[in-house]
Amino acid sequence: MKIKIIKKDDLKDSHYLKVFYSYLEEKKIEIVYKTEECDLIVTFGGDGTILAAAQQVLAKDIPVLAVHMGSLGYLAYTRDSEAVYVLDKFLNNDYEIEERRFLEVRHNEKTHYALNELVIAKGGIKSTLLSVNVYANNTLINKYRADGIIVATPTGSTAYSLSAGGPIVHPGLNSVSLTPLAPQSLNARPIIVDGKEVLSFKLDSRDNDIHLNIDGQIHFKVNKDDKIETRLSDKVVKLIKPENRDYFMILREKLKWGDSI
The missing domain is CATH 3.40.50.10330 (Probable inorganic polyphosphate/atp-NAD kinase; domain 1)
Known part of the structure; x- marks a missing residue:
């Protein structure tokens, strides 16, 4: 060993x-x-x-x-x-194994993998808002004017996405969630979509200060004409799960989920 x-x-x-x-x-x-x-x-x-x-x-x-x-x-x-x-x-x-799926992110000719999330965001506090058109299999989902957008796996739904108001998604679901960051419109709400669909993005920004961040591990500046696509991957992380430990127990323990306020 x-x-x-x-x-x-x-x-x-x-x-x-x-x-x-x-x-x-x-x-x-x-x-x-x-x-x-x-x-x-x-x-x-x-x-x-x-x-x-x-x-x-x-x-x-x-x-x-x-x-x-x-x-x-x-x-x-x-x-x-x-x-x-x-x-x-x-x-x-x-022992038991719990599999967590990656998000496959294609930027131009390169492919990256995110366990938690892909974030497309403006560069800094002085940067202008982004205009992000999000498509699922080339069908428009919505146009967001915001600081950015988070595309999260079910695993990532309890990370940055949750902090931004996104939903908690069970890791066994074949889905991804879209959560806008500080959207200009109050009725721009998070949405959960089928993980089999290919999401693509049309970006615009007056100062072209747009950044792509993958799990906080990989980050770089992108141009508004860059091709960015993502979908839930078949690749997984195999986590060893202790006995008598489950996902809902972790939520109750870490989030104090269900506790009286």
């Missing part, structure tokens, strides 16, 4: 982290640095750490054991105190 460990940059060694490393030494599990050589990726941190790991599993179809040692974290199902227990279950082939 060979594993690759990806840790949050400012993560300090904790008691449970030391216990985890001791377990690896006891079981003679080798730590490697190349994704192509490993059988499992283990992340220590929050959702940002998992997003970084997600880009690496595109190169090799291997599962991810995500250990929560960050701030909030919807994707890191495993608590730090459970890390050794869950890894031991994995080694004994006693």
